[in-house]
Amino acid sequence: MRTYFKGNSTHVRSLSICQEQKGRFGLAIYLSDHGFGHASRNIPIIRYILEANNDIRVIVKTGKAQGQFIRDLVGDFNGRVSYYFDSMDIGLVLKEGSLDIDKDKLTEKVKAYIGSFEGKVAKENEFLHYNNVDLIVSDIVPWIFKCGKQLNIPSILISNFTWVDIYKEHLSKEICEVYEECYKLVDKALFYELYMEDMKSYINNYEEVSLCSRDFDLEKADKIKGSFKRPVVYISVGRSVNLEEKIDVSSLNYDFIVTDGIKLSGGNVHYLSKETSNTQDYLIASDFVITKAGWGTVSEALLGKKKIALLSRDNVAEDRNTIRKLVDRGLAIEVNFDLEKILKDLEEFNPCFDKYNFKNDYVEIGDKLISYIEGKKCYGK
Numbered sequence: 001m002r003t004y005f006k007g008n009s010t011h012v013r014s015l016s017i018c019q020e021q022k023g024r025f026g027l028a029i030y031l032s033d034h035g036f037g038h039a040s041r042n043i044p045i046i047r048y049i050l051e052a053n054n055d056i057r058v059i060v061k062t063g064k065a066q067g068q069f070i071r072d073l074v075g076d077f078n079g080r081v082s083y084y085f086d087s088m089d090i091g092l093v094l095k096e097g098s099l100d101i102d103k104d105k106l107t108e109k110v111k112a113y114i115g116s117f118e119g120k121v122a123k124e125n126e127f128l129h130y131n132n133v134d135l136i137v138s139d140i141v142p143w144i145f146k147c148g149k150q151l152n153i154p155s156i157l158i159s160n161f162t163w164v165d166i167y168k169e170h171l172s173k174e175i176c177e178v179y180e181e182c183y184k185l186v187d188k189a190l191f192y193e194l195y196m197e198d199m200k201s202y203i204n205n206y207e208e209v210s211l212c213s214r215d216f217d218l219e220k221a222d223k224i225k226g227s228f229k230r231p232v233v234y235i236s237v238g239r240s241v242n243l244e245e246k247i248d249v250s251s252l253n254y255d256f257i258v259t260d261g262i263k264l265s266g267g268n269v270h271y272l273s274k275e276t277s278n279t280q281d282y283l284i285a286s287d288f289v290i291t292k293a294g295w296g297t298v299s300e301a302l303l304g305k306k307k308i309a310l311l312s313r314d315n316v317a318e319d320r321n322t323i324r325k326l327v328d329r330g331l332a333i334e335v336n337f338d339l340e341k342i343l344k345d346l347e348e349f350n351p352c353f354d355k356y357n358f359k360n361d362y363v364e365i366g367d368k369l370i371s372y373i374e375g376k377k378c379y380g381k
Contacts, residue, residue, distance in 0.1 A: 023054070023055050023056050023057030023080050024055045024056075025053075025055055025056045025057070025134045025135075025373045025374065026056075026057055026059065026131055026132050026133040026134050026135075027049065027056055027057070027058050027059070027133070027134065027135050027137065027369065027373055028058075028059040028061065028128060028131070028133045028135070028136050028137070029042065029046065029058060029059065029060050029061070029137045029138075029139075030061050030062070030088055030136070030137070030138045030139075030141040030144045031060070031061070031062035031066060031070075031088060031138075031139050031141070032062070032088055032089050032091060032139060032140050032141060033062050033063025033064075033065070033066045033087055033088050033089065033091070034089065034090070034091020034092060035091070035294065036065075036066060036069060036296075037294050037295055037296035037297070038062075038066070038139045038140070039062060039066040039067075039069055039070050040069075040214065040296045041139070041192075041212045041213065041295070041296050041299070042070070042139060042158075043070055043073050043074060043214055044212065044213065044214050044215065044360075044362035045158075045212065045362045045365050045366050045369070046058055046060065046070070046074055046081075047073075047074050048362055048363055048366035049366045049369060049370060050074070050077045050080060050081065052366060052367070052370060053370050054080075056080070056370065056373060057080045057081070057082075058077075058080065058081045058082070059081075059082050059084065059131065059133070060081065060082070060083050060084070061083075061084045061086060061088060062085070062086075062088055063085065063086070063087055063088065064085040064086075067083045067084070067085045068085075069277070070083070071083050072277060073214075073277055088141045089113065089140075089141050089142070089163070090106070090109045090110050090113050091163075092106065092166065092316070093105045093106040093109060099237070099292065099311075099313055099315075099316075100315060101170055101315055101316070103170050103171075106170060106171065107170075107171055107172075107175075110167070110171060110175055111175070114175065114178050117143045117146070117178075117182075120143050121143055121146045121147055121150070124144065124147045125147050125150060125151055128147055128151055128153060129151060133153055134153065134154075134373050135153065135154050135155075135156065135369065135372055135373045136148045136153055136154070136155040136156070137155075137156045137157075137158060137369065138155065138156070138157055138158075138186075139157070139158050139159050140157065140159045140161070140162050140163060142162070142163065142179050142182035142183060143182055145157075145182050145183065145185040145186050146182060146185060148185065148186075148187070149185045154187050154188070154372060155185070155186050155187050155188075156186070156187065156188050156189070156190065156369065156372065157183065157186045157188070157189040157190070157203065158189070158190045158192070158365065159189075159191070159192065159195070160191065160192040160193070160194055160195040160196065160295050160318070160322075161195065161196045161199065161317075161318045161321075162179065162183050162199060163179050164176050164179045164180045164183060164198075164202065165196045165198050165199065165317050165318065166316065166317055166318060167179065168317075169315075169317055170315075180202050183202060183203060184202050184203070186203060186205075187205065188205050188206070188207075188372070189203045189205065189206035189207075190206070190207055190208075190209050190365060190368065191206050191207070191208050191209065192209060192210075192211065192212065192295065192299075193208075193209070193210050193211050193299075193358065194295065194298070194321070194322050194325050194326070195208070196317065196318065196321050207368075209361045209364060209365055210358055210359040210360070210361040210364075211299040211302060211303055211358050211359065211360055211361060212299060212360065212361055212362050212365060213280060213296070213299045213300045213303055213360050213362075214278075214280050214300075215280075215360070216280055216281060216284045216300075216303075216304065217278065217281050218284070220278065220281045221281045221282075221284040221285040222285070224281060224282055224285035225285040228255040228270075229255070230253055230254050230255045230268070231253075231254050231255070231287045231288065232254070232255050232256075232257060232285060232286040232287050232288070233254045233255070233256050233257070233286060233287070233288045233289075233290060233343065234256075234257045234258075234282060234283045234285075234286035234288070234289045234290070234291075234306075235256060235257070235258045235259070235262060235264070235289075235290045235291070236258075236259040236261075236279075236283075236289075236290075236291045236292070236294075236297050237259070237261040237262050237291065237292045237311070245263065245337075246263040246264075246265060247262075247263065247264050247265070247339060248264075248265050248266055249264050249265070249266045249268060249269060249339065250265065250266030250267060250268060251266075252266075252268070252339070252340065252343065254268065254288075254343065255268050255270065256268060256269045256270065257270050257272065257282045257283075257285075257286060258270065258271050258272065259271075259272050259276075259279060260272075260274060280300045283297070283300050283301060283304060283306070284300070284304045284306075286306065287306075287307070288306065288307050288308075288309070288343070288346045289301040289306045289307065289308045289309070290309045290311070290335070290339075290342055290346075291308070291309075291310065291311065292310070292311045292313060292319065293310045293311070293313060293318070293319040293322040293323050294319075295318070295322065298310070298322060298326070298332075302326075302331065302358050303358055303360055305351070305353045307346045307349050307351060308326070308331065308332040308333070308351070309332065309333050309334075309335045309342050309345070309346055310322070310323045310326065310327075310332050310333070310334050310335065311335060311336070311337060312334050312335065312336055329352065329355070329356065330351060330352035330355075331351050331352060331353065331356070332351070333345055333346070333349055
């Protein structure tokens, strides 16, 4: 019989759940709830593992909105997936109506978060033990690696950056060292394409992998494309951002597909609701992509070989890194938000996709994780 208790998390299940779960091997996945990119790129990996190996049960821990998003697309695989909704990290704190970072509020929240590590680790150690977890995967929750080390459970980091790389430009050295010490405990890391090189300074055991994206439904994309008469522009600034400026695009000879966070007006604007689960199909249906340099959207655009305009964002190291690498490779242009100029530049831009062989690597990543689980070891350990 399942029991429930209330804490800081939403509807947390009791520690005895492992007795009811199906599957010999336990995989616990901890995902940042800053935006939806971390959740989105792990969906194909989770689904593939569950389809490829019936002996594996999966525990997903992330924020409520992100967890519901994953659950809606993955399901529970006949009881082999359990979801726990709780805030996993702080991420970035932005000024209202802006992409700029609010350093004061960020510092306050991160200090409180760090202060909670000891309690989080103690509680999670008990959870991991009673749920017979064989492998911990994190994107990019830091404190969970302390649990792995204390319980001798192998741990894997999968990402293109960590919070160390972001915070060192905004927060104190002492705060960043706390995060770095957590990430140093990881047994193995898988670095996505476009990863930040500084990660190598504190994570030694790593492999490079390519991109990771939900699969595209080309039939749906063709139908979406067929519903528009003009060139289609996909615009996304991420679900965690809300820009205040309103822009009238009714005079422009394009159709616009737009996600939350930016305000366009005109009869040629099609907004995707927050409930839209297949945003990748709308991106693939487009001719041009204008986006902040979030890794998930960029990955989908690269795999779809789209003409990409990346919004300049100098105050976030990950974005700068992604923009620099793609601009240097001739795969994207960097822009400020002058829509007419962006569209003119995109029309003239010819990306160099023939020089690069990007792959959707979720199968390879999934196979690596399965091998780690079955062997209960990480390469190089």
